[in-house]
Ligand code: FES
């Protein structure tokens with residue numbers, strides 16, 4: 024057991040847990056942030072995607088000790104984020120989610136994509152999100168939502 | 181921290197809508213429902229409550245697992261009540277028989293509630309009209325309603341429903357109210373934004389996995405890999421020493437119809453602590469008598485059974501004897517499949533001395549309630565089943581096993597317990613989509629049309645999870661595509677044979693329709709090619725417009741098939757040498773035809789391009805939901821066609837996670853185009869009927885691309 028500190032959604036947090044505990048479970052069970060989802064636990068599906076220093080990362084296979092002093096962002100921490108808001112609006116407008124369970128992870132990957140590549144092609148989108156499984160099969164709507172969100176900036180900026 | 185979803189029991193109820201001011205409608209008479217009735221709230225029936233504060237609360241008694249049922253169910257009431265969806269608060273029902281059937285499977289939510297729920301809305305609206313006509317001293321026919329307001333246009337007057345609550349409470353509910361003419365629908369039949377999406381995109385939606393109750397502990401289980409096994413030896417000392425672990429104990433298997441496996445449960449302070457402790461368990465299972473089953477041995481059993489048909493479902497014989505010019509016989513195999521919803525199984529249970537409350541992503545809260553009452557030997561009334569959002573279900577979450585496990589864990593440690601399944605548990609301890617072997621033999625006349633059709637379909641039956649020893653498919657299983665063959669063939673025989681289930685068998689989205697449609701549609705395609713007729717024309721030749729089989733009218737099938745040909749621009753694409761496969765299948769009272777286009781010349785470089793789906797489901801509530809269900813069904817069909825299979829070794833499941841039970845991903849997903857037929861027929865299902873036609877349409881496209889006929893799934897085994 025040790026105290027591990029990191030920046031979570033722009034606030035400094037410290038947790039007392041075993042260092043090998045995956046960040047996912049620290050977020051969910053200790054810090055009670057439920058927007059990050061558990062599905063495969065092996066880095067295979069993307070449901071648990073969060074940002075570490077801005078990079079999309081699978082939190083289910085990421086020992087909490089490895090984020091010490093780094094910046095972690097979860098879906099809860101993106102609420103004021105510009106790219107996320109554009110995406111979220113498209114998600115709502117297009118009725119993207121079915122069951123909804125994979126969608127936080129999809130949105131985390133999509134937000135990271137738009138931050139690094141504001142004008143992605145359809146191919147870019149498919150590649151960037153290929154690690155995020157949606158069993159309900161909402162892929163087409165997700166891809167359309169990201170592409171439309173990326174175009175939205177055109178008129179606004 | 182903001183947006184924390186650490187809720188106490190009280191706030192959970194708020195999520196369910198219970199705690200709203202003036203709430204009177206007993207979502208569950210067991211809860212604190214008797215509490216806060218005020219004279220001016222209006223609760224005309226089980227599904228509707230209008231609070232003194234002006235909130236329109238409508239109950240959804242079906243489970244939301246991605247099929248959009250919560251928005252659709254409330255739409256039925258809201259339409260006839262004449263309130264708009266943005267005025268409505270959805271109240272999720274607990275499991276209680278007073279709501280009528282709550283088992284959310286079989287694509288039945290709208291079919292079963294289409295009239296009934298509209299009547300609830302219409303009755304309440306009629307009461308507001310009566311009250312308003314008294315208020316304005318006018319005739320009822322002078323009034324009309326919109327968005328919760330009664331209008332009196334002649335005098336330019338209006339009054340809100342909420343201002344009439346005292347008056348309507350004095351009225352008796354009218355009988356035999358008039359329902360709207362569909363042409364006057366404002367909500368039904370129009371695309372609507374789904375009410376739950378805003379919470380789903382912010383992470384606020386509460387899935388089973390997200391439930392927390394005060395003082396809760398966590399649990400996980402190590403289950404016997406073989407469904408027939410028992411615990412031989414357990415040493416939990418090391419596991420117990422894991423920091424944060426409170427208890428380690430064995431749990432015995434419960435037989436049909438509960439169907440839990442023998443297991444060892446660890447309870448501790450967090451989910452991950454429990455996962456860690458599981459690895460420290462020293463367990464020996466014994467299942468010697470059942471360790472011989474393998475994928476290969478089961479296949480041999482299927483082959484043997486196929487040679488011994490034992491039950492005939494259809495035996496239609498023509499008096500006239502046609503001349504047989506040729507014949508075709510083909511055998512089709514499909515493997516076991518698992519559901520793999522993105523949310524693994526999970527439940528939070530709180531067992532007290534003589535009562536129990538549970539929060540679970542269950543498709544069937546009434547069955548779970550009954551099962552828990554039986555397991556705990558307590559009154560049904562003492563069991564409260566709260567239904568959360570389901571992170572996917574596909575049939576798996578209609579089983580009560582995972583809820584019962586949580587209950588047993590809570591009972592043991594005398595505290596609320598959240599039991600979490602890992603993905604490996606979900607893949608290895610499922611209720612599997614059954615594995616099938618089929619043979620179709622047709623004798624053909626001089627035009628290549630079948631004069632006889634002999635279909636044998638062999639598979640372990642779902643009935644085996646209810647009755648030990650059940651080894652022959654039920655009529656309804658064969659009725660999913662095989663015995664209700666729509667084609668007009670003079671001699672038809674449909675039969676099956678006995679076979680034992682090596683695994684637990686369950687419903688999975690579209691059920692037996694999948695393999696029956698696969699066999700029949702690929703066989704039809706082969707016949708069409710043999711007859712040098714295009715597969716649309718070939719099917720149409722065999723569809724007698726006046727014929728009806730098992731409730732399916734060929735006239736509707738024909739319209740769907742013709743519409744698909746146009747909608748998919750089939751003839752042009754074939755002319756341009758595109759590989760476009762075709763299939764048609766009716767199921768769940770809906771009619772679906774699909775084309776799939778592929779590129780590539782082998783399975784290795786295969787790419788699925790465009791999928792077109794035309795569906796006739798009669799009346800529908802939210803066309804955008806129907807479309808998204810078709811899109812999702814197409815992806816579901818691709819996953820099972822390309823990758824999906826569950827293998828057996830020593831009687832246990834081999835696969836364990838998404839690396840060996842693969843699902844289609846973003847980069848493999850095609851465009852899916854959907855068209856919905858408009859008519860005034862009764863509503864059909866939307867969640868499942870999209871799957872069966874896509875599978876053979878894909879196989880038929882691959883034939884065009886590769887010149888190979890695939891008769892076994894999955895393709896990329
Ligand atoms: S839960 Fe982390 S990748 Fe699947």
Ligand code: FES
Nearest residue numbers: 122123125157159
């Ligand atoms: S919406 Fe259900 S898994 Fe993606």
